[in-house]
Amino acid sequence: MRKTIGRWLVPVFGGLAFIFLLVPIGYVFAFSFNDAGRTNLSWRGFTLENWLNPCGAPAVCEALGNSLQIGAAATVMATILGTAIAIGLVRYRFRFNATANMLIFLPLATPEVVLGASLLAQFLNIGAELGMGTIIIAHTMFCISFVVVTVKARVASLDPKLEEAAADLYASPLQAFWRVTFPLLLPGIVAAALLAFAMSFDDFIITNFNSGNVDTFPKFIYVAATRGIPAQANVIGSAMFLIALAIVIGGQVLSHRRSKLLAAR
Incomplete structure (x- = not known):
């Protein structure tokens, strides 16, 4: 009896949790086809106009463009700095190694309100003008921690003997890094970059503190929520979800094919 209950309990609760997570996404996707008037809160009829003209709502595409630019810039800088920090923390031992590890994890445990207010205070103290530049700096700051944590796990799994073998074959340290270490780290770096971009694109609290008059998509x-979110915002949100889903599925397919090729050898 207990085995029967246990056999059905986990799938049922798992299915309910899955439905709970997908209901908001389904609502956003469904109402992207709504023939909305001044508000998009009630269903008024099916239309493709929102998808054919996603920039129909004032300033929505400008805000999306700002978010994409900020996300791309913050991702590039956070990925480069975070990867270098991760390699340094794993491969080298120095006096304050444990302290550096703790400081890396600190932004992950700090409330975003505290981070946003602290960064705002710093920018005001140095007389920086709030805008795209301050948003990129703020996003890079908190994205670095996510990159370090992700890449660090990948670095720790690598066998140092591979680099030693490259050195025995007269490869310089730079050649060993680019031809041996970097290709092995690349899956972790790509995963970290995607995570950093998602965190940057989705951020509202820290951005709201340090953006000045610049609007991002979350802002x-x-x-818009105070006067009714336009259906075009649902279109953009649905498109971003579908793009992210396609990237994940594509990554899984490529990984599966690579595993089959390695097994065939």
């Missing part, structure tokens, strides 16, 4: 949604 646009927050402001």
Whole structure:
């Protein structure tokens, strides 16, 4: 009896949790086809106009463009710095190694309100003008921690003997890194970059503190919520979800094919 209950309990609760997570996404996707008027809160009829003209709502595409630019810039800088830090923390031992590890994890445990307010205070103290530049710096700061944590796990799994073998074959340290270490780290670096971009694109609290008059997509949604979120915002949100889903599925397919090729050899 207990085995029967246990056999059905986990799938049922797992299915309910899965449905709970997908219901908001389904709502956003469904209402992207709504023939909305001034608000997009009630269903008024099916239309493709929102998908054919996603920039129909004022300033929505400008906010999206700002978010994409900020996310791309913050991702590049955070990935480069985070990867270098991760390699340094794993491969080298120095006096304050444990302290550096703790400081890397600190932004992950700090509330975003505290981070946003602290960064705002720093920018005001140095007289920096709030805008795209301050947002990129702020996003790079908190994205570095996510990159370090992700890449660090990948670095720790590598066998140092591979680099030693490359050195025995007269490869310089730079050649050993680019031809041996970097290709092995690349899956972890790509995963870290995607995570950093997602965190940057989705951020509202820290951005709201340090953006000045610059609007990002999350800020646009927050402001629009007071008067009714336009259906075009649902279109953009649905498109971003579908793109992310395609990237994940594509990555899984490529990984599966690579595993089959390695097994065949």
